[in-house]
Amino acid sequence: MTHIDSSPRFTYLITHILISIFNITPKYIIQTSYGSPIPNSKEYTGIIGDVQSGRAVMGATPVFFLDSRVHVVEYIAPNTKSYLNFYFKSPPLSYVSNIFVKPFNEYVWYSCFILIGLTLATMFTISKWEWTDPYFRRQIKRMPDATKPAISDVAILQLGVISQQGSDTELKSSSGRIAMIFALIAFMFLYTAYAANIVAILQSTSDSIKELKDLLASGMELGVEKAPYIVNLFKNVSSPIGREIIEKRLKPKGDKFLMPLSEGTDKMRSQFFAFFTEPSSINKLMSDYFDEAEKCNVRYVEYTKVMEPWFITQKNGCYKELLKVGLLRLRELGFYMAERKRIFHENPTCFTRLSRFFSAGLIDTYPGFLFFGVGCLLGLLIFFVEVFVERRKKAYRKKKQQSNVYFNQGNVFFGTKIAK
Template identity: 45%
Template sequence: MYSNDEKRDMILIYGEKNTETFMKRLTHNYHVNMIKEIKTQRTLPEHQLFIIDLTCHDSLPLLKQAEKLGLFKSPFRWILYGPVATVSSFYFAVDSRVFIIEPDRVETIYKYSQKSSFVRDDVTSLSKRTNLMGATIKISIVITNPDSLNHLWDYRNKHIDAISKLNYILVHQLMSYLNASKEIIIQKTWGYKNQTTGLYSGMAGDLQKGVANLGGTPLFFTTDRIDIIDYIAATTPTYMKFIFKAPPLTYVTNVFTLPFAASVWHYCFVMVAVVVIFVYLVVLWEWKEVKFRKTISGKHGDTLRPNIFDVMMMEIGAITQQGSDVEPQSIAGRIIFIFTLTTLMFLYTSYSANIVALLQSTTDSIKTLDDLLHSRIKLGVEDIVYAHYYFENAVDPTRRAIYEQKVAPKGQKPSFMKAEEGIRRVQEGFFAFHIELNTGYKIISDVFQEGEKCGLKEIEYVNLIEPWLATEKKSPYKEVMKIGMRKIHETGIQNREIRRVYTRKPQCHTRGSNFGSVGLIDCYSAFLIFGIGIGLGVLLFVLELIAKEYFLRKIHTEN
């Protein structure tokens, strides 16, 4: 028994004069020297030429062995001497390079299919085999929604099975270009490997088993699929990403500190401290000055006392634009108070104007999967076959953590849902939905208000290039299909169908009118301050009660 490499080397012949000698050596098993000679001159398959004399009595067994080894497929080339009828039972496919030499002519011969008869062409017609003369091509396509079978041509519900509908049209154009008839096989899934048997399900399985010649729905490149199928053309700009509305700025930071630069805040604190000190000194002078004593004693209720806490309360009233029920009595004190109110009024106006703008602003802080994982945004995934596969089989630590912590936490129902439900939750905010972009943007265009289309963000989860059409491994139609798909691309048919079927990201035209109500999260800092104030007040009140009780008991004990 010999290996495939040895058998292949035994078939390779370098000239007509060697044929008889080689056949004798093969018949009598004197092949050792020939194998050694060929292996020392080994070349690439596309540079190998096989020459066979069909009048030799052992030529047919030799050709049968070559057929088993797959040597009639491209890029191997053959030159056969003798009548065509001798090899009529062999299948020289469309991609073969077989030349037949007869006494009066030299031609190329090939068959459109296993059952068809030989086509005999001039040797210059090798590049003109795109006319398959009605040969049947078996095409496997993926349909996830049964209703899509009713709308493969009419452009209705374009966002449902969009990739299948688009490529069904393109494959129809390809069959028209090749003059071939098609037989459609419907599958529910693209196909994934069974680790036990090594066989694939769905469309990939049809191509692996030879049930289909062409996969009519594109597949993503994966390392395991490269061994069972051949990719021929990129047809669809299909990408799967998380779509979400950029969260408000208040979601990630305290907007109440943002209106002023750090230097302005510093100057404001210094100014307030200086005003408190000067007002305190003026009030202290007023209470010691003889000419103000009578006035102060008559207006004791509305006169500012020389107490640092009273002065600070007056200043806080000015800062918050609430005014004060007490004031200095001297002209100097009133001048300081008036200019303090005026200065703080301008600062308050500037602060309020900036707050209004900031409350309507969004943040760009969520840019990566890691940012998404550690944000408070909830996640959801479109309930479709390939989404389950890529999320459930994620290996990368961040992607795995996203699935286990946010998509399918242990003990909770996994967040797989219909496209419409996921986009509705995106519209409500604080939700990122993983979906094929065409499907997502079609629904967004239909249900979002114009202002809501602004600030849409995307983050890629499945890091794959766009999907490609595929054929069975070493398909005889691979090259002619590649030529056909290139023609469809060059003539603009592919681009036209993409624009008709696929929905692009909605443009933002009315960002200025996108006003929303202020929510609790926007006022978080304000309520936090309020809560801290109440807590301190209650704490001091309790301490006062304790102190009062302590002193009352002490007085009672002393008496």
């Protein structure tokens, strides 16, 4: 269980070595907090209070630098570097961008639009010519329900060609059929390339989240490990982006964003979720429970620059220099490095980037459903407009017929004189 409270464990071991060097019999005082100011008093509670009052000679738990503590206790030697980061799995590409425009770059899209415009103009010109040529007009008029094609009919034919589907509009001339064949072949290659790329993109992940501002803009759910010093450092951040994350993303949730290490790691593994904790704790769980593909997919964003915690002793205490020299000597002799390798867990090694198959979800297909929904709403809107316009036309024609009453007076039809 060395991944739980790695930094206090490390500090305890270094303190134990220091005690053995000085041949001291220790007496440990157990506290439940680092310490906070007592209201209307200059004294502190917790570990800070014990060192301040002289009940403890030094703190065997690492303490971070705070302006309010500098005048209370003496910081004598650095402990070990400590980092606090947001950990998350690289999100699928569909979570951060519209994957339906990714298969082609902008120049290919421009070329496709130009090709669509050229083929549409060519087919419409040929269809208009077929209805003006006497030979083709006679052939077309023999067909049942033959109607002169409009630009909308040719556009639907063009959409059928693009999506490799059919249409009831058909060109009869040799030139029209040649244009149709070449359009089908050209769009067949484009359709194949697009389909192949979209399948690969659906299985791809994004590396777009590299900074706190990217994490804030991603919409990813956030959580914080429920540990006193982690919560304290998280809430006391001074960077503008950090304050914005707290105010916009976490404060509305109350304390629901605080969770145990195991719960946060499980959510990070299975959801679009970022978990704030120290590296050693989460590295141990990832090494034990994540498979190879998941290990390679984990990313982190540094939350804030945290100064390494220090050992503390009583202000102006008689043992200050002795403890300071002893701790720095242990650091120089490599005891810090040896104990750190025993206690702290490094990032899990990613040996091979194995590919995994992910089923397409609603987020992946959201642009398609959105396009379909907008099309349905637009169709219903146009339908109601057509019904309204048609009813208005019928009402106008009926009113006009009723007003054209025959008056047999001087052979006059409502203002129109009939010649005799």
